Amino acid sequence: MRIATWNINSVRLRLPLVRRLIKAEEPDVLCFQEIKCQTDQFPSRELEKDGYPHQIVNGQKSYNGVAIVSKVPLHEVDIREFCAMGDARHVSAIVEAPGGAFRLHNFYVPSGGDEPDPGANPKFRHKLDFLGEMRDWFGDPAFEAGQVIVGDFNIAPHENDVWSHTQLLKVVSHTPVETDALEAIRAARDWADLLRLHVPVTEKVYSWWSYRARDWSQSDRGRRLDHIWSTPELASRCTGATIVRAARGWTDKPSDHVPVIATLG
DNA sequence: ATGGCGGATCTTATCCGA
Numbered sequence: 661m662r663i664a665t666w667n668i669n670s671v672r673l674r675l676p677l678v679r680r681l682i683k684a685e686e687p688d689v690l691c692f693q694e695i696k697c698q699t700d701q702f703p704s705r706e707l708e709k710d711g712y713p714h715q716i717v718n719g720q721k722s723y724n725g726v727a728i729v730s731k732v733p734l735h736e737v738d739i740r741e742f743c744a745m746g747d748a749r750h751v752s753a754i755v756e757a758p759g760g761a762f763r764l765h766n767f768y769v770p771s772g773g774d775e776p777d778p779g780a781n782p783k784f785r786h787k788l789d790f791l792g793e794m795r796d797w798f799g800d801p802a803f804e805a806g807q808v809i810v811g812d813f814n815i816a817p818h819e820n821d822v823w824s825h826t827q828l829l830k831v832v833s834h835t836p837v838e839t840d841a842l843e844a845i846r847a848a849r850d851w852a853d854l855l856r857l858h859v860p861v862t863e864k865v866y867s868w869w870s871y872r873a874r875d876w877s878q879s880d881r882g883r884r885l886d887h888i889w890s891t892p893e894l895a896s897r898c899t900g901a902t903i904v905r906a907a908r909g910w911t912d913k914p915s916d917h918v919p920v921i922a923t924l925g
Numbered sequence: 926a927t928g929g930c931g932g933a934t935c936t937t938a939t940c941c942g943a
Contacts, residue, residue, distance in 0.1 A: 669942085
C-alpha cells in the first residue's frame with residue numbers, strides 16, 4: 661500500500677504531471693492539497709479512468725482545496741472545518757488497505773503569511789490557531805487507533821528540513837513557535853514521521869523549492885513542508901518512504917512542491 | 926536575491942502562496 665501526498669498547486673493545470681507520478685510511482689492512494697478548484701471542477705472522470713475510482717474532494721474556488729483519490733475503497737468520510745474560516749483544508753476517510761484498514765487525514769495547514777507575529781499578522785495568527793485546533797482534536801481521548809496524517813503542514817520541523825537552520829529561524833515555516841506547535845501535535849499521540857524513519861535526521865531533505873530561484877536545483881534552497889505521519893503501530897508496517905525530488909523538474913510548469921510517498925505493508 | 930515566480934479570477938490588476 662503506497663500513499664502519496666502532493667501539494668499540486670492547481671490540479672486542473674497539472675493533471676499530466678499527476679499521470680506521470682502515477683506511472684512512475686504507482687501509488688494506491690493519492691492525497692492532494694491546493695487543488696484550487698471547486699468540487700465539481702475536479703478531474704474525477706479522468707482519474708477514475710486512470711485507476712482511482714474512489715474519490716473524496718473538498719474543493720474551493722481559487723484557493724486551498726484538498727482531495728483523496730484511491731484504488732481501494734474509502735468510507736466513513738469526515739471533513740472538518742478549522743478556525744471557522746469556511747475554507748477547504750481537511751478531508752479524511754477510512755482506507756481499506758490490504759494489510760488492515762486505517763483512517764487517513766489529508767491536511768493543508770495555512771501558510772502563515774510573511775511576518776511571524778500573531779499580533780501584527782492575522783495569517784500567522786490563523787496558522788497558530790489551526791495548529792492549536794489540530795493538537796486539541798488529536799489529543800481527544802476518543803481518538804481511534806490506526807491513523808495516518810498527511811499533507812502540506814507548511815512547517816519544516818528539523819534543522820535538516822531546511823537549507824539553512826540559522827537563516828530561517830525568523831522565516832515563517834521554521835520559527836520556533838511553529839516547530840514547537842507541530843512537535844506538540846506530534847507528541848500528543850507519538851506520531852511517527854515516516855520519511856525520517858528512512859532518511860537520517862543528519863541528511864538534508866526537502867519537498868518544496870521556491871519558484872523564484874533562478875535555478876532551484878543548483879541553489880537547492882529547499883524546505884521539507886510536506887509530511888506523512890502515522891500512529892506507532894502503523895509505523896511498524898512502514899517499509900519505505902521517499903521524496904520524489906525529480907518531480908520539481910518535470911516539464912517547465914511543475915508544482916513548487918514534490919510528492920512524498922510512504923509504503924505501508 | 927529564498928520570494929526578479931506562478932497560480933486563479935474580481936484578468937492587462939489583484940490576491941494568494943512560502
